[in-house]
Amino acid sequence: MADPFVERGEQIKQALLSMERSAQEQDLFSLGYMIPQIELVLEMADYDAQQVTATDFDDTYWEWLQHVFSQDGMSEQDRELTTRLWEQARQAA
Numbered sequence: 001m002a003d004p005f006v007e008r009g010e011q012i013k014q015a016l017l018s019m020e021r022s023a024q025e026q027d028l029f030s031l032g033y034m035i036p037q038i039e040l041v042l043e044m045a046d047y048d049a050q051q052v053t054a055t056d057f058d059d060t061y062w063e064w065l066q067h068v069f070s071q072d073g074m075s076e077q078d079r080e081l082t083t084r085l086w087e088q089a090r091q092a093a
Helices: 002-021 025-044 054-072 077-093
Strands: none
Touching: 002 025, 002 054, 002 077, 025 054, 025 077, 054 077
C-alpha cells in the first residue's frame, strides 16, 4: 500500500527542485533551505501510514519550517519569501 505522506513529500520535493532550476537568484536561498528539510520531515515524522493523508505532510512540513525558522534565527524577510515559495510549491505539486 502506498504511503500518502511520503508520496506528497516527494511531490513537493520535485516541485521545489523544478522551481530551483528556473529560480531567480534571490529565491535560491529559500529553495535550497526547504529542499533538504523534506528529507528530515520524512525521516522524523511519527505517523500511522494507514491513517495519514497527503495533507498531513503539508501540515507537518509547515510546522517543521516554523520551528526551524525560529531555531535558525531566520530574518522576517527570508521567512516571508520562503513562505511564498512554499505556497507556490504546494500549488505546483
